[in-house]
Amino acid sequence: MGDSKGLLGPADVRELAARLGVRPTKALGQNFVIDANTVRRIVRSAGLAPDDVVIEVGPGLGSLTLALLPEARRVVAVEIDPVLAAELPATAAAREPDLAGRLEVVHADAMRITDVPGPAPTALVANLPYNVAVPVVLNLLAALPSLRTALVMVQAEVADRMTAAPGSKIYGVPSVKLAWYGDARRAGPVGRAVFWPAPNVDSGLVAFTRREPPATSATREAVFAVVDAAFAQRRKTLRAALAGWAGSAPEAENALRTAGVDPRARGEALDVAAFARIAEYGRAGRGR
Structure with missing residues (x-):
């Protein structure tokens, strides 16, 4: 799998996928990041502190996971694909042996998560499947009140809707519901070439900071x-x-x-x- 330690490159990703018999599927929104500079940029934009507990949704083959391990106290990776969930600890052990103990893999559907094992997560950092990005974020913010920040990569159009302000033509349900939990902003574009397979749409980063919801007696x-x-x-x-x-x-x-x-x-x-x-x-x- 290339180097015995460090981030995954394009050849590593393809080799690992081939060994596991994994073919990215549209049904699970699988587009694996193959560019190390992009994962470094995501982690840098997340602004993690050494004591942060990160929850990552859809870690896939581990490209982003490996970049998160040195920056956080703990990484909880939620993966719905059983083959990928089973392999991720081995990938971490092979490429970051001194940090692999920080990783907890949870085989689950992130849209049904109500809690995670261990210390309460403080940050969400993820390359989210395009087809479920908004419901995943909203579910985690509701289920895990300990989450204070988020940095997610989503389809560019979804990023625009998540961060739209009142009065905009694209302002709608995702904009308002996310605003209930906190403040969201665009944190930069992401091109198509950093993924395998390359999607037919551009992506974008959304940064989020939790705050108290509006003062109201309504639930x-x-x-x-x-x-x-x-x-x-x-x-x-x-x-x-x-x-x-x-x-x-x-x-x-x-x-x-x-x-x-x-x-x-x-x-x-x-x-x-x-x-x-x-x-x-x-x-x-x-x-x-």
Whole structure:
């Protein structure tokens, strides 16, 4: 597999995949990073501290995992593919023998994770499968309140949606729900050539810092129900879009006016705090 220690290069990745009989699949969103400079850039952008406990989703053959091990106290790698999950500890032991003890591999679906073994994770760093990137991030932020930061690589279009601000045409459900947990920003583009196989779209890095959610008596579930309803018919005014959620258009208008929101506005104009106020004053927010 090339050098006995260090990061994986293109030949290492292909050789390891061939030995394991692994063929990257679109179903699992598998595009393996083959460029060492890219993984170094990801780790550098993550700004990890020596005492951080990192959770990595979709480690694949271990390209990013190997770069994370020297920078964190512990790396918890969540891998859904049983063949890749079984091989990752051996790869770490072969290439970073002095650091392999920091690695914990969890064979699981990251969208169903409710907890992880050992110390509570403080940072999420991952090259996320394109098809499940947003639900994975949202699930982990909900399930692991210890997570304070994240640096994820996702499809460029998804990165734009995750970091969009109110008023933007691409502002929507991912933007608002991520904003409930904290602040997200674009942290740079990633080209297609750093992957094997090369995807037909560009990628982007998203950096995230957790903060307290908006002050509200409504639950997160209640707020997210308003968000889902508002963007299910995003061309409609909020009075019309929230009619089903509130029970009727007049009740939706009452909740909106009580929350200080123009009933003629559309969801794309509101920040997460406004959605929280609507949930608080609406039928769902009051639990009626």
